[in-house]
Amino acid sequence: MANEARALLEALEAAWAEGKATAVATVVRVIGSAYRREGAKMLVREDGVSVCMISGGCLEQEMIERAMQMLARGRPERTVFDYAEDKTWWPGCGGTVEVWVEPVDGQSLLYRWLLESTEAEPSVLATVLSGGEGRLWLRPDGRVEGQIAPPELQAQVLRIAQQMQRVTSRPTTRYVEEAEVFFDVSSPIPELVLFGAGHDARPMAHQALVLGFRVTVVDARPELLEGFEGCQTVEASPEEFERKVRLTPRHHVIVMNHQLEIDRKALRFALASPARYVGVLGPRSRLERMLEALAAEGFVPTAEQLARLRNPIGVDIGAESPEEIALSALAEIVALRRGFGGGFLNDKKAGIHQPERVLTP
Known part of the structure; x- marks a missing residue:
């Protein structure tokens, strides 16, 4: 949603700067199989230019035509696309999609909601x-x-x-x-904080940015913090975490300093925070050593804190390279955020868009 909202906002404001009327189409109901689900949005300008998609390419051209017609009439409309019909221009689809399309200007509640939703x-x-x-x-x-x-x-x-x-x-x-x-x-916008700016943090940060995360990289070594374009960087030693790093329930943390003592202090800081996900890179035996050391210091994580702790992190894809490890770790975070198990879709009995657990705040 965050990436789509940003793209829509940029396109809306660009269209208005050119004096073009705009419409936004929103998927409001899906019955059966479809490429995208409820809430997916697409912008259509009066000149036929479009941004974002409400399907995998099956509906876009017809949606553009209907949106332009709606703009001429000037009032919101609902339209239904029935994939179940035998139409060759909707290959591979098997459901029904209902779309609400409406004119949008700078005073529209939809525009103001999008503006704040990011x-x-x-x-x-x-x-x-x-x-x-x-x-x-x-x-x-x-x-x-x-x-x-x-x-x-x-x-x-x-x-x-x-x-x-x-x-x-x-x-x-x-x-x-x-x-x-x-x-x-x-x-x-989901937040990701990486404690550690080593070579494997770069693909992690880059892929997270592509997925729409706001990324912060924390390390005490200023030379390692260079080159994280698009990320916020924080030069901080463990003793400075409390003063320089703020974690909220929107944050996902990955501890990846590769130095046992620093990782232990970062782990303690993250567990004591309200961060919704605390992942520790590395084998389980290494985490157990850190937890034992923390217990010796008098810090024993509560059941609630342990429920937010993940190690080893990632989806089981046999990841080896830093890029594959980043893919695996971020796939786990996305799955957990949306209530999915992260297994093979081939083995799933329910619909591919149906969560496997109740989402929590």
């Missing part, structure tokens, strides 16, 4: 598709903007939005009494 804590944008009208935005601080009619529908929609904001949720369309309401949930 930085803020989770927020919910609820749009009435049928059985009522209007839209409301539940902001991270609990404030509400917009309005839904009738008032009793707004009260129910707001309660659902508040529940979805408290617990990590996926975009979804729900029936609320007689109305259909699409709940779009923002995904704040």
Whole structure:
């Protein structure tokens, strides 16, 4: 979501600078198999230029044509693409996709929600598709903007939005009494902090940036911190972590200094923080040595802290090179963030987009 939101924002503002009207198409319901799920977005300009995708290429051209027609009419519309029909230009698909397409300008609630969704804590944008009208935005601080009619529908929609904001949720369309309401949930930019700027930290940082993470690299050796383009770098020894490094529940930590004492101090700092993921690179025997040393110092991790600790880190792909290790580690983090097990899709019995566990905040 974060990468897509940034791309949409840049494209929207570029279009407006050229005086071009714009529409945003959002997938609001998927039945059966589809390349992308609810919440996927695509921008279409009045001149037919598009940014981002709502499928794997099956729908985009027709969506561009329909969005341009909608812009001419000037009002939001819902359109249905039925993959189940025998149409040769939709190869390999087998489901139904419903898309809500709407005009967007600088005053639109959708634009303002996108603008804040790249930085803020989770927020919910609820749009009435049928059985009522209007839209409301539940902001991270609990404030509400917009309005839904009738008032009793707004009260129910707001309660659902508040529940979805408290617990990590996926975009979804729900029936609320007689109305259909699409709940779009923002995904704040995930944070990755690498303790250690060795040679293997570079592919880890680079791949994380490509995946949309905001990356911070921490090391006491300034010469190693050079060359991490796109990352925040923090020159800090373990004694300076408390003063220079801030970890929140949005952070994922990988300890990879390759120096036992520094790694032990970084591990203690990370476990004592609210970071949602604490991974330690290396074999389990090395982690056990660190935990024993921490216990001798009087620091014994709680059950909650141990539940956030991962070692060895990564998905089991037989990774050997630094690039493969980065791929493996980041795949694990993405899987955990989305509630998936990280196994082979070939062996999965449920749908490929269906999580295997309940997501937690």
